[in-house]
Amino acid sequence: MTAQLPAKNAHALGDLHSLVGALAGIEAGLATLAVTPGQEVVGTAPPPDLAVKLAILARACAEPGRGLTPSLAPFAASGHDYPAIDRLLFPFATDARSVLEELADLDLLRRELHNRVHVCPRCAACQINFRETCPGCGGIDLAIERMLHHFACAYVGLEREFADGAELQCPKCRERLFQLGQDFERPHETYECRTCAALTETPIVGGQCLHCAHVFPAHGARLLDIHTYAPTALATRALELQRLTALQVADLLFDPDARLARLDYLVLEARREFTRLRRHPGALSAVRMRFQVGGEPFAFFRCASAREVHDFGRLLATKLRDLDLAAPTDPATLSLLLPETDAAGAAHVADRIGELCGGLALRSPEGHAVTVAFRQHTWAEAPADIEDSLQIVRGLD
Ligand SMILES: [Zn+2]
Ligand SMILES: [Zn+2]
Ligand SMILES: [Zn+2]
Numbered sequence: 001m002t003a004q005l006p007a008k009n010a011h012a013l014g015d016l017h018s019l020v021g022a023l024a025g026i027e028a029g030l031a032t033l034a035v036t037p038g039q040e041v042v043g044t045a046p047p048p049d050l051a052v053k054l055a056i057l058a059r060a061c062a063e064p065g066r067g068l069t070p071s072l073a074p075f076a077a078s079g080h081d082y083p084a085i086d087r088l089l090f091p092f093a094t095d096a097r098s099v100l101e102e103l104a105d106l107d108l109l110r111r112e113l114h115n116r117v118h119v120c121p122r123c124a125a126c127q128i129n130f131r132e133t134c135p136g137c138g139g140i141d142l143a144i145e146r147m148l149h150h151f152a153c154a155y156v157g158l159e160r161e162f163a164d165g166a167e168l169q170c171p172k173c174r175e176r177l178f179q180l181g182q183d184f185e186r187p188h189e190t191y192e193c194r195t196c197a198a199l200t201e202t203p204i205v206g207g208q209c210l211h212c213a214h215v216f217p218a219h220g221a222r223l224l225d226i227h228t229y230a231p232t233a234l235a236t237r238a239l240e241l242q243r244l245t246a247l248q249v250a251d252l253l254f255d256p257d258a259r260l261a262r263l264d265y266l267v268l269e270a271r272r273e274f275t276r277l278r279r280h281p282g283a284l285s286a287v288r289m290r291f292q293v294g295g296e297p298f299a300f301f302r303c304a305s306a307r308e309v310h311d312f313g314r315l316l317a318t319k320l321r322d323l324d325l326a327a328p329t330d331p332a333t334l335s336l337l338l339p340e341t342d343a344a345g346a347a348h349v350a351d352r353i354g355e356l357c358g359g360l361a362l363r364s365p366e367g368h369a370v371t372v373a374f375r376q377h378t379w380a381e382a383p384a385d386i387e388d389s390l391q392i393v394r395g396l397d
Helices: 005-035 050-062 085-089 096-105 233-241 261-277 308-317 343-362 386-393
Strands: 110-120 130-132 141-150 156-158 167-169 188-191 204-209 214-218 220-233 286-295 325-330 331-338 370-381
Touching: 050 085, 050 096, 050 233, 085 096, 096 110, 096 220, 130 261, 188 204, 188 343, 233 308, 261 286, 261 331, 261 386, 286 386, 308 343, 331 343, 343 370
Parallel strands: none
Antiparallel strands: 110 220, 130 204, 141 156, 141 188, 204 214, 286 331, 286 370, 325 331
16 A cells, blocks of 8 residues: 555655554553443553542532433443543543442432333343344244135145245145135235244244344343433532532531430430439420421421531530430431420420521521421430330430
């Protein structure tokens, strides 16, 4: 080829050689990043780090209406890709879907079914060729043939066996056939194998993977669900705290500054207080405080930002005494344990916290006013059934 090029192209040829060299380099680089469909990453590329995953969540949050929607991609193993995520993942040799699935497993993204594809049971690629095969010999050279049924002698055979020039003649009884519906009928079509000549009405549909050449019965193909991924409330919190785990309210509130405890700790303390009441009669109160919007529970601890929850916890601490404990029992409810406090004292605490919340003028994301409702319970002596009373402390009464 080079010999045919005129001399004036010699310079261009040098450029071409260096371009080919450069392309070979790129190709070698890409080979180390190659991902075989359904298999793990080839090579030793590091997993996408935290910053990339947070960037993916930020991207998901930036499109709240649609979430991260896949595009059709005929060359992708799953037939779909997420171009925006692929760009964020570059140069990590990880496919977008596996990272998105990982984030969904962490409850940071919510899956919505977008499509369902058949994939190879061996390599998980969706590039599959489905075709009819002969049940006898497995051959693929099947032809559809018409059948004839001669009423007089009941012979059923291929139409071409009846052909006699332009006429039809029964190959069994040699009688001529004239009238469709009177002399004969065409019952159905059949498949004829051109390899072994077998006739069948129900050929086997077989799959052939165009990636790994695996051949399998069609019913052996695996189904792969393709999802759209929408951010959850936890994703917002992950971005706020710049981490992917320990985002739940209970983890968030385990903070001495905020003076909010985990519920299991509060229940442990309550059990101790009940036992103490048995020996030293006194009073113990529990107050259940519920955030509400329009009379319905409002998930303040889920909707508020981490900062707002901390600020609330710090303010709440100013209204409690040293022995008092507060813990969220669910995203809308706070349980307060008030040792050595009678009913009047508990009502007083509830009043002060109510005033505090009123002053904060909390609003729901839709802009509705958030109110608080209290319910209190006081024990003047140890309860007969401690477990029953602990249910009250847990906010489950
Ligand atoms: Zn056959
Ligand atoms: Zn016949
Ligand atoms: Zn395959």
